[in-house]
Amino acid sequence: MAEEQVDIAIVGAGFAGMYMLHRARGMGLTAVVFETGDGVGGTWYWNRYPGARCDVESMEYSYQFDDALQQDWSWSERYAAQPEILRYANHVADQFDLKRDIRFETKVTAAHFDATTGRWQVTTDQGDTVAATHLVMATGCLSSANVPHFQGLEDFAGDWYHTGRWPKDGVDFTGKRVAVIGTGSSAIQSIPVIARQAAHLTVFQRTPNYAVPAHNHPVDPERETWFKANYKDLREKAKEGRSGQLYSVRDLPWGSEPLEAAEAEFAKRWEIGGFCYLGAYADLLVNKEGNEVAAEFVRAKIRETVNDPATADLLCPTSVIGCKRLCVDIGYFETYNRDNVSLVDISKAPIERLTETGLITGGKAYDFDAIVFATGFDAMTGSLNKIDIRGRSGLPLTEKWEAGPRTYLGLTTVGFPNLFLITGPGSPSVLTNMLPTIEQHVDYVSDIIEHLRRHGQSTIEPEQDAEDAWVDHVNAIAGGTLYPSCNSWYLGANVPGKPRVFMPYPGFPAYVKKCREIAAAGYEGFRLE
Numbered sequence: 001m002a003e004e005q006v007d008i009a010i011v012g013a014g015f016a017g018m019y020m021l022h023r024a025r026g027m028g029l030t031a032v033v034f035e036t037g038d039g040v041g042g043t044w045y046w047n048r049y050p051g052a053r054c055d056v057e058s059m060e061y062s063y064q065f066d067d068a069l070q071q072d073w074s075w076s077e078r079y080a081a082q083p084e085i086l087r088y089a090n091h092v093a094d095q096f097d098l099k100r101d102i103r104f105e106t107k108v109t110a111a112h113f114d115a116t117t118g119r120w121q122v123t124t125d126q127g128d129t130v131a132a133t134h135l136v137m138a139t140g141c142l143s144s145a146n147v148p149h150f151q152g153l154e155d156f157a158g159d160w161y162h163t164g165r166w167p168k169d170g171v172d173f174t175g176k177r178v179a180v181i182g183t184g185s186s187a188i189q190s191i192p193v194i195a196r197q198a199a200h201l202t203v204f205q206r207t208p209n210y211a212v213p214a215h216n217h218p219v220d221p222e223r224e225t226w227f228k229a230n231y232k233d234l235r236e237k238a239k240e241g242r243s244g245q246l247y248s249v250r251d252l253p254w255g256s257e258p259l260e261a262a263e264a265e266f267a268k269r270w271e272i273g274g275f276c277y278l279g280a281y282a283d284l285l286v287n288k289e290g291n292e293v294a295a296e297f298v299r300a301k302i303r304e305t306v307n308d309p310a311t312a313d314l315l316c317p318t319s320v321i322g323c324k325r326l327c328v329d330i331g332y333f334e335t336y337n338r339d340n341v342s343l344v345d346i347s348k349a350p351i352e353r354l355t356e357t358g359l360i361t362g363g364k365a366y367d368f369d370a371i372v373f374a375t376g377f378d379a380m381t382g383s384l385n386k387i388d389i390r391g392r393s394g395l396p397l398t399e400k401w402e403a404g405p406r407t408y409l410g411l412t413t414v415g416f417p418n419l420f421l422i423t424g425p426g427s428p429s430v431l432t433n434m435l436p437t438i439e440q441h442v443d444y445v446s447d448i449i450e451h452l453r454r455h456g457q458s459t460i461e462p463e464q465d466a467e468d469a470w471v472d473h474v475n476a477i478a479g480g481t482l483y484p485s486c487n488s489w490y491l492g493a494n495v496p497g498k499p500r501v502f503m504p505y506p507g508f509p510a511y512v513k514k515c516r517e518i519a520a521a522g523y524e525g526f527r528l529e
């Protein structure tokens with residue numbers, strides 16, 4: 001049988017893979033998408049845990065490439081819940097007839113660059129072998145679940161779940177003794193919901209996290225009408241924001257107002273809810289003193305909310321606020337006032353092992369019917385590293401990235417021609433609203449492919465100097481902020497043994513400008529052949 005040939009092989013049918021497929025078709029190219037799940041949606045397909053919700057406002061968390069699409073779709077809440085986002089992903093897939101080119105329940109196991117044909121040989125666990133001119137990794141930043149290797153996990157007789165691999169049919173915790181391990185965003189969203197169902201919920205906390213209220217509510221029809229009438233301008237304005245969102249970030253640096261004014265500003269933003277809290281001053285992620293005042297304001301709110309002072313103390317984070325992604329919560333801290341919820345501090349005595357009936361920490365045994373691992377992801381590189389990707393001369397990507405990911409623009413990497421990483425390490429990605437970021441990357445890749453075709457060229461690969469300079473540039477920017485001061489997944493610090501490298505690029509507008517300049521200069525820093 002003749003080998004299957006396509007112009008573009010795309011890995012992943014989340015928002016990035018779906019849009020890449022749509023653009024490929026628009027350019028008259030053949031494309032195939034491989035997707036492990038049995039449906040579209042990527043992160044929103046897998047993260048079905050109770051309370052899962054986007055922390056970017058729904059009116060902004062959507063595609064903008066098609067005006068009819070954005071006019072047609074209506075969001076029901078300020079912050080959309082996972083089922084609604086998954087419905088949206090399916091709506092887009094159906095509207096643009098995407099599913100016929102997506103191979104579901106098909107995992108890409110290897111992708112090797114064949115220097116003789118100049119093509120990528122892609123193989124899957126379903127026996128596909130496809131030769132593709134371009135390989136687009138739309139594998140997502142938070143898609144490789146991090147289940148810690150707890151000793152004794154296989155002995156546990158109850159049920160266990162990871163928030164990022166939640167069963168499709170849901171889980172009924174009614175009458176059950178449940179443990180949640182972790183207090184990141186997934187835990188902070190799921191704990192209030194699980195607590196309302198379970199007989200008892202015990203939360204095991206290694207590090208407390210900052211959370212600001214979502215003040216979630218149904219979308220006001222008048223606001224929706226206004227938003228849709230002004231979508232074009234609003235989308236453009238959002239792109240001027242450092243995270244590609246509309247929330248207000250004042251130009252003022254910390255210290256430009258008296259302390260009372262600063263506190264009033266934090267209070268005002270707390271009432272608005274969401275990420276705008278950190279926009280009170282332009283430099284809150286640079287200025288330690290300002291950051292500490294912003295942090296202390298949140299701690300005071302925690303102490304005001306949580307009745308038991310010892311529990312409140314444990315819930316108060318001490319790190320820099322915003323150093324880990326700020327959580328946006330609905331009734332999280334209040335949940336600790338319930339009689340059926342307890343908090344166990346494991347910062348000094350980690351979980352020793354799991355047992356048949358539960359787990360042991362600090363020499364004490366706890367019994368459960370179910371355990372929820374809200375332990376996060378091997379972020380940004382995890383899903384790439386799970387695939388046997390080999391570039392020129394058979395170089396494995398894992399080997400090249402042994403000391404941390406190295407890319408040019410977070411999009412390409414030396415030695416791997418025509419390999420494109422959508423929202424890869426070294427691009428703004430997780431520090432932004434993912435939807436516009438994805439569109440910017442997919443459009444950029446599409447422009448590159450068009451450029452190659454127009455000029456009769458077949459491959460693009462970054463120059464070593466350009467890649468080295470980019471890596472240094474990202475490190476220098478991150479190094480000038482407070483981001484590297486805590487053990488976040490941005491740094492890979494949550495996965496034992498992972499190299500500590502700050503992976504996302506802070507600053508969406510500067511990044512987009514740089515991409516444009518590079519393109520205008522004939523793709524400066526790239527070798528086109």
Ligand code: NA7
Pocket residue numbers: 142148163181182183184185186187205206207325346351374375376377487489494
């Ligand atoms: P996060 O934010 O990485 O949170 C994971 C949590 O799990 C965090 O509290 C971790 O504590 C904890 N954790 C991880 N491993 C362990 C072990 N071995 N023992 C105890 N506790 C552990 O993941 P989320 O899924 O909540 O959120 C990821 C992103 O998704 C979020 O930022 C949003 O953008 C959406 P630690 O802080 O490492 O001490």
